[in-house]
Amino acid sequence: MAQRYVMAIDQGTTSTRCILFDQSARLVSVVQREHRQYHPRPGWVEQDAVEIWRNVDRILPQTLRDGGVGADQVVALGITNQRETAVVWDRNTGVPVGRAIVWEDIRTEELVGELTARPDSAGIRDRCGLPLATYFSAPKLKWLLDNTPGLRERAARGELLFGTIDTWLIWNLTGGVSGGLHVTDVTNASRTMLMNITTQAWDDELLSFFDIPASMLPEIRASTEIHGKTTRVVPGITIAAALGDQHAALFGQTCFAKGETKCTYGTGSFLLMNTGDTLVKSEHGLLTTIGYQLGGEPATYALEGSIAVTGSLVQWFRDKLGLIQSAPEIETLARTVTDNGGCYIVPAFSGLFAPHWHSEARGIIVGLTSYISKGHLARAVLEATAWQTREVVDAMAAELGVSSKALKVDGGMTADHLLMQTIADVLDVPVLRPMVAETVSLGAAYAAGLAVGYWPDLEGLRRNWHLAARWTPQWNADDRDAEYANWKRAVELTFGWAKPRRPRGR
Amino acid sequence: MPGPIQSIERAAAMLRLLARGSGQYGLAEIAASLGLPKGTAHGILRTLQRVEFVEQDQESGRYRLGAALLHLGTSYLDANELRSRSLNWADALAARSGQEVRIGVHHDGAVLVVHHVFRPDDTMQTLGVGAMLPLHATAFGKVLLAYDASLSRDRELTSLTRRTIVSPQALERVLTQVRASGWASEAEECMPGEASIAAPIRAFGGLVVGAIGVSGAVDRICDPASRPKPSLVSQVASAAEAVSRALTD
Ligand SMILES: Nc1ncnc2c1ncn2[C@@H]1O[C@H](COP(=O)(O)OP(=O)(O)OP(=O)(O)O)[C@@H](O)[C@H]1O
Ligand SMILES: [Mg+2]
Numbered sequence: 058m059a060q061r062y063v064m065a066i067d068q069g070t071t072s073t074r075c076i077l078f079d080q081s082a083r084l085v086s087v088v089q090r091e092h093r094q095y096h097p098r099p100g101w102v103e104q105d106a107v108e109i110w111r112n113v114d115r116i117l118p119q120t121l122r123d124g125g126v127g128a129d130q131v132v133a134l135g136i137t138n139q140r141e142t143a144v145v146w147d148r149n150t151g152v153p154v155g156r157a158i159v160w161e162d163i164r165t166e167e168l169v170g171e172l173t174a175r176p177d178s179a180g181i182r183d184r185c186g187l188p189l190a191t192y193f194s195a196p197k198l199k200w201l202l203d204n205t206p207g208l209r210e211r212a213a214r215g216e217l218l219f220g221t222i223d224t225w226l227i228w229n230l231t232g233g234v235s236g237g238l239h240v241t242d243v244t245n246a247s248r249t250m251l252m253n254i255t256t257q258a259w260d261d262e263l264l265s266f267f268d269i270p271a272s273m274l275p276e277i278r279a280s281t282e283i284h285g286k287t288t289r290v291v292p293g294i295t296i297a298a299a300l301g302d303q304h305a306a307l308f309g310q311t312c313f314a315k316g317e318t319k320c321t322y323g324t325g326s327f328l329l330m331n332t333g334d335t336l337v338k339s340e341h342g343l344l345t346t347i348g349y350q351l352g353g354e355p356a357t358y359a360l361e362g363s364i365a366v367t368g369s370l371v372q373w374f375r376d377k378l379g380l381i382q383s384a385p386e387i388e389t390l391a392r393t394v395t396d397n398g399g400c401y402i403v404p405a406f407s408g409l410f411a412p413h414w415h416s417e418a419r420g421i422i423v424g425l426t427s428y429i430s431k432g433h434l435a436r437a438v439l440e441a442t443a444w445q446t447r448e449v450v451d452a453m454a455a456e457l458g459v460s461s462k463a464l465k466v467d468g469g470m471t472a473d474h475l476l477m478q479t480i481a482d483v484l485d486v487p488v489l490r491p492m493v494a495e496t497v498s499l500g501a502a503y504a505a506g507l508a509v510g511y512w513p514d515l516e517g518l519r520r521n522w523h524l525a526a527r528w529t530p531q532w533n534a535d536d537r538d539a540e541y542a543n544w545k546r547a548v549e550l551t552f553g554w555a556k557p558r559r560p561r562g563r
Numbered sequence: 564m565p566g567p568i569q570s571i572e573r574a575a576a577m578l579r580l581l582a583r584g585s586g587q588y589g590l591a592e593i594a595a596s597l598g599l600p601k602g603t604a605h606g607i608l609r610t611l612q613r614v615e616f617v618e619q620d621q622e623s624g625r626y627r628l629g630a631a632l633l634h635l636g637t638s639y640l641d642a643n644e645l646r647s648r649s650l651n652w653a654d655a656l657a658a659r660s661g662q663e664v665r666i667g668v669h670h671d672g673a674v675l676v677v678h679h680v681f682r683p684d685d686t687m688q689t690l691g692v693g694a695m696l697p698l699h700a701t702a703f704g705k706v707l708l709a710y711d712a713s714l715s716r717d718r719e720l721t722s723l724t725r726r727t728i729v730s731p732q733a734l735e736r737v738l739t740q741v742r743a744s745g746w747a748s749e750a751e752e753c754m755p756g757e758a759s760i761a762a763p764i765r766a767f768g769g770l771v772v773g774a775i776g777v778s779g780a781v782d783r784i785c786d787p788a789s790r791p792k793p794s795l796v797s798q799v800a801s802a803a804e805a806v807s808r809a810l811t812d
Pocket of ligand 1: 367384469
């Protein structure tokens with residue numbers, strides 16, 4: 058019998074990847090395509106959902122061609138995606154009503170302020186597990202409905218569909234206007250602020266708090282579930298899983314047991330810990346989220362420390378400052394000096410996420426003297442990722458009263474050895490990279506493969522996890538503590554920077 | 564002898580034009596200056612852009628000389644970028660071969676290890692990134708020597724084991740073989756009990772920018788007759804091709 062494979066689509070913030078894996082979890086082919094980021098105003102981040110769909114349409118067949126694999130050899134497709142990013146489209150034409158509002162976008166800052174001030178906002182966090190913040194989908198969706206003329210009326214007439222990117226892709230892959238499925242998975246739904254984290258159903262009180270019509274919302278399904286077959290792009294492939302990228306990475310790192318943790322370093326970075334069947338309500342600025350849900354089983358919970366800006370700081374350094382030509386050159390530049398020279402960069406571009414949740418914070422470069430060179434700035438860029446990791450790792454430890462003995466990492470930034478060493482140094486624990494850096498895709502593939510029986514069980518998947526690299530801490534405690542104290546002071550300087558805009562006409 | 568190649572002459576003229584004056588030209592201006600149809604000019608510009616000799620301004624769409632031209636003398640591909648862009652395929656090679664994988668580039672008369680993936684058996688291993696290996700006694704080094712004549716000229720061939728190739732003529736014969744087969748190997752020429760297999764990573768136009776390969780105990784890498792295992796050779800060669808493709812898409 059011909060070899061069989063599992064396919065994953067990883068629809069990320071900056072690019073979309075399609076990857077084929079074999080039964081030993083080895084990568085067979087990969088095709089990647091970037092899409093445009095729109096920044097129409099300070100703090101606004103938009104993407105064109107149609108461009109993303111077109112990219113999927115191109116890379117999926119090319120991945121099959123590159124791997125010399127026929128569609129009939131693909132036993133299942135798993136979809137994973139940037140989370141929270143909100144798309145609204147017309148169910149009859151398939152055309153989005155505007156550009157997607159991306160998770161990093163902070164246009165809803167004032168709206169969130171107003172919502173927080175409402176007396177009925179008190180119970181929100183308990184219901185959905187999330188603090189009121191610009192990050193999540195519901196404020197974005199509400200903003201769209203409130204600010205796009207005619208949209209509420211169209212929504213009321215049932216003409217519009219809402220979705221995160223998983224929903225948008227599945228709807229399109231399964232037929233679009235001709236019978237496309239309008240579904241999402243429980244992990245993606247857990248990021249909207251509209252799902253009740255305990256019952257894992259859309260919550261009427263949350264819907265009415267944000268004033269969102271239920272008719273727009275997709276059906277919530279398990280993460281591994283046979284949704285149906287593709288009818289477009291390459292017809293006949295079984296869509297067998299969907300889950301948010303960070304949840305997929307947790308799965309790909311085989312963090313199946315309570316207490317197992319990973320951190321994924323991409324555009325932003327996200328530390329997730331499996332908390333099993335326990336719904337932990339954080340007191341230390343972490344999010345309660347769904348880790349994953351296998352079809353027919355109860356959901357597995359997770360705690361999350363979300364860092365908004367890590368890889369995107371490197372991209373800013375490249376694109377906006379022009380100090381490097383490519384992201385990996387940040388390491389080359391940083392190695393031209395031996396330390397940060399006293400300089401710190403706190404990239405509060407979207408406010409600060411975990412564990413601070415200061416949406417009014419804005420980025421800062423501090424400690425400048427005439428001594429500082431671009432090499433020091435490059436170091437400060439990488440150290441910003443390391444210290445932000447330390448903050449969420451500390452929050453996790455405070456939450457659970459135990460600290461972990463090592464950190465499992467994945468994502469594009471793990472190619473940066475100086476960064477990985479610095480993370481080991483600031484955490485004072487070894488940093489471990491598994492053999493598949495594309496862990497997000499691997500997790501989606503695992504979920505899909507499990508759903509169709511390509512892989513029998515979770516334990517079998519664990520045996521595919523192999524250590525590819527290991528960085529051990531080298532700093533002494535005094536240096537570490539002194540640097541951490543400096544970092545914390547720098548973070549405090551970012552708080553309270555953005556003032557509410559003054560009303561127009563004054 | 565073949566005559567001059569027109570498109571190279573035109574490309575050279577474009578670079579000279581872009582080096583002049585304001586250094587920013589639109590497509591129509593370039594085509595008009597050189598008396599070329601727009602389509603022809605565009606094709607050449609696109610190719611120059613691909614090899615990074617020309618850049619196009621995102622907003623205005625105008626062309627200018629690329630930063631790569633200014634750094635022609637220094638290393639063309641940043642070592643950290645090479646690692647980033649080969650990450651997926653180096654991992655896949657380690658997973659497939661069951662061996663540890665390295666990527667090496669030439670630096671200062673030696674092989675600089677810029678990437679290292681552990682052998683996937685979860686034994687205790689240490690990252691070897693940053694290590695320097697001898698050019699003439701490792702498969703990685705032989706690949707780099709084979710595709711850059713300037714490196715092997717007047718090189719002193721230090722003996723490291725009793726199998727190290729120390730005669731320039733013998734090394735030249737081996738390098739000829741490497742060029743013919745597209746891969747290199749070595750058994751106990753660098754360290755007793757150790758062997759390696761490597762193949763070239765190529766950028767645009769076939770330029771060799773590094774070597775990727777596997778290494779380890781002789782009995783893992785070679786058959787009982789001390790010849791590299793054919794299955795490993797083909798895995799290394801396809802990984803090298805995959806990385807080269809990733810660098811040139
Ligand atoms: N060697 C490197 N050093 C530092 N940063 C790097 C390096 N290589 C890539 N990056 C950064 O990592 C990010 C790319 O990683 P990855 O491909 O995992 O992200 P992504 O999947 O695009 O993120 P997302 O899923 O959020 O879109 C980019 O932001 C880039 O700036
Ligand atoms: Mg990603």
